[in-house]
Amino acid sequence: MCGKGVNGFMKRIYMDHAATTPTDNEVVKAMEPYFTQKYGNPNSIHSFGQEARDAVEEARKKVAHLIGANPSEIIFTGGGTESDNFAIKGIAWANQKKGNHIITSKIEHHAVLHSCQFLEKHGFRVTYLPVDKYGLIDPDNVKKAITDQTILVTIMHANNEIGAIEPIKEIGKVVKEAGIYFHTDSVQTVGHIPIDVNDLGVDMLSMSGHKLYGPNGVGVLYLRKGTRIDSLIGGGSQEKNRRAGTENVAGIVGMGKAAELAEKRLVQGEEDKLIKLRDRLIKEITEKVDHVLLNGHPKKRLPGNVNLCFEFIEGESMLLNLDMEGVAASSGSACTSGSLEPSHVLLAIGLPPEIAHGSLRLTLGKDNTEEEVECVIDILPKIIEKLRALSPFKGSWEGLKK
């Protein structure tokens, strides 16, 4: 029976992998010795310290390999948010004599947007590029926005909400021609689609451990050799003076293991498996339910991302109903974002707020099955019907006072 396990225990279905992924058992196993046995400080000269140092450097190699970088270009941080802050503020401070202009997009993660807004308060100028109805950025618009004051372009690799994969390689060419630094927030893509930093043409790339079956509290900033950057966190000389603070050894080891496993899965064709499940969800739900829109691009999208808007109902009430059936999902509705307005991403692709409030994001991961997808396809239309019966809008938005 769908959503229900044996003995009355509910079999839960997790489809919120863009929020966080379960830590892989192998990752946990790799981390364990670094809490209680190999607990040395990697900066210590003794054998305890040196075994921790070796583990950190081994992890660095694995992460570098996953993205086609040199291990010396990998800086471990406290997470994706820190990496974004580091890249943007670090470039801004270190290059402010060259110029004070930064280019980004309207659909970036808040870690990027708030870093940019912070810099605006300190004399920098920021251009927030628009996106098309699929959430895609036009490389030509990047070109047009570049001035002689521009020091940094930061555009996300793929959007966390609608899954749109941006033309980073094309933007990279434009940015390189202008001789400007290029950063990409790659938190949603690393380990999920093949990435090569040289092919993409980026100088900096942010990643997060817990989005690729690694632990929370650890991230990476890929920093191309020769990049002029100020550090965000000052203190000791760890990470070649780029990021102070005693290394999170267990976390870093976990990140390394997660990178290694992600590379294996990519070779084994996990992407195709997820695309198949994703497209089945999209196809069957949109066939079964009317007044539904797909957000993001049908093809240029993350393998596990489904984002739909159901008209006349609100996202949180959908999530609560799904949760009662054991299905974990997310929404861009205001109620779930903790703000009063619906998602800035959904508004940027041109959706009116009342439709943006009805968004549902299902993000698939490596352990999701055909059976789970079938279950969601079965229960979701019933939930939509139930909520539409409560709605004052029926089949149209007639009577909506804006």
Added chain:
Amino acid sequence: MSMYSDKVMEHFKNPHNVGEIKDADGIGEVGNPICGDIMKIYIKVKDDKIVDCKFKTFGCGAAIATSSMVTEMVKGKTIEEALEISNKTVAEALGGLPPIKMHCSNLAADGLSKAIEDYKKKIQDSKLKTEIKNQCKKM
């Protein structure tokens, strides 16, 4: 989800008095599409008492639960008593709401007062009409 009280979830799972009243004596609408909560409250009044109340709501769990709760609370009350119901008392009757929901989705009592306002206006209008009719007759 543990963000809501059991009482809220109870009303959310099985909302009471969902629907429209075709010949309603008063209709109140509150909310806006930006916040994503829109409520429509319908009342039926007989001898100054609210004898029926129904709702239709576009909104989150709190919006649906408060709508359901207010329709339950108001039945059988006089107009004067009904006007004493506030957003706060609705939230209390539900065992509280998460702080962020207190101002954005807790509108049901406002919807009810608007419905009562609508009812009063209708009564006045019809009184006025009869008065005018009577005066015309006298002339």
